[in-house]
Amino acid sequence: MEFTKYVQLILRTLQNLYPNYLKKRLLNRLAEDGLIINNKRISSKGQLSLITDVSFIEDINEKFRTILEQDSDNVCFKYVEDFEFTKEYRHVSYFQIKNFSNEKLDKLVIEDKINFFKKDHEMFDLVDSSASKPTIKRSKDDVFIKFCYLLDNKVESSKGSIKYVVLAKINTKDNILEICLDKVSYDYKLQKDFYALIIDDIKQTLEEMLKIQIFDIDFKAVVNFIKSERDDVSIYAMKMHRNGTVAYLDAQSNEDLMIPILGELQAFIEQNKDLINVNKETKEIGRKLEDFIEGIEVKSDLPSVKMIWPSKGIKLGVDHGYKDRHYSFFMFYDELGESRERMEYVREYLIDSFSELNNPTT
Known part of the structure; x- marks a missing residue:
């Protein structure tokens, strides 16, 4: 892949994959290292400047487009690559x-x-x-x-x-x-x-x-061990059976429970696929239904257990036996951080519990 095509790939990725709050943190890194100006109070205000000024560009994706297209030294894209680590x-x-x-x-x-x-x-x-x-x-x-x-x-x-x-x-x-x-x-x-x-x-x-x-790793046993032995984390069941199908519960900040009945919705789509495929408009309706299911994150990715560390502000979903595999699939709730502090804390907590479960002191 040519470098210019790679830069365009980075731009599309930032636009389609990264939430705005992460893009803002990436902009802050570039500004802190003096590679861009992103503050109207210190803007060049139209005067000639060797530093790319994006402070008056409102759209965050356009900010990145300007930064990468005016990056004559080709250094700003490395910040994205490093951020991925x-x-x-x-x-x-x-x-x-x-x-x-x-x-x-x-x-x-x-x-x-x-x-x-x-x-x-x-x-x-x-x-x-x-x-x-x-x-x-x-x-x-x-x-x-x-x-x-x-x-x-x-x-x-x-x-x-x-x-x-x-x-x-x-x-x-x-x-x-x-x-x-x-x-x-x-x-x-x-x-x-x-x-x-x-x-x-x-x-x-x-x-x-x-x-x-x-x-x-058998994290189902680890989570059960944590539930019985630890008092600094709350654990909630997130999966229930309804009319022979599986329904999922999503507890939003310990408030109201939402039960999206995905089994019925998926069955409706399947049973009416001939109607959905009649023409361009009905196909679009079918696609929007699929997008709706994906958007509420319950079709395949909602966990069967939710773990909450109140003192750390960490909410973690766990799906045991994910997609008929023998491992667990974890999901972090809330905004993602620019550093791995929460991920490191969770890993250490889970692995320490796994070691304690398998190597109990005598």
């Missing part, structure tokens, strides 16, 4: 691993099978349909492996593709693998059970690439 993600699954070594990783870098992240404007992530060449970043106890998928819009091709990042984080101290994903709209989900298939692909790639073993 440091920000929180909506979904995560945890696994145990064995036989990881940094030597294997070093060998892959030497063989040019993976990229090592550098703030070098001449290097940028490889993005393709299979995320064939990941980019890595390391710290003392952690290895971050970023897989970059090229996702096409299956409904409106004119909207173009986006860069969909899946971040695999390996903690070498605890031998724990995290696979982190963001929510993506229905238009970019190329197949059913999208998230589960992506996780399957990442696990297989890591096993083959790093010659490691990956094991599922």
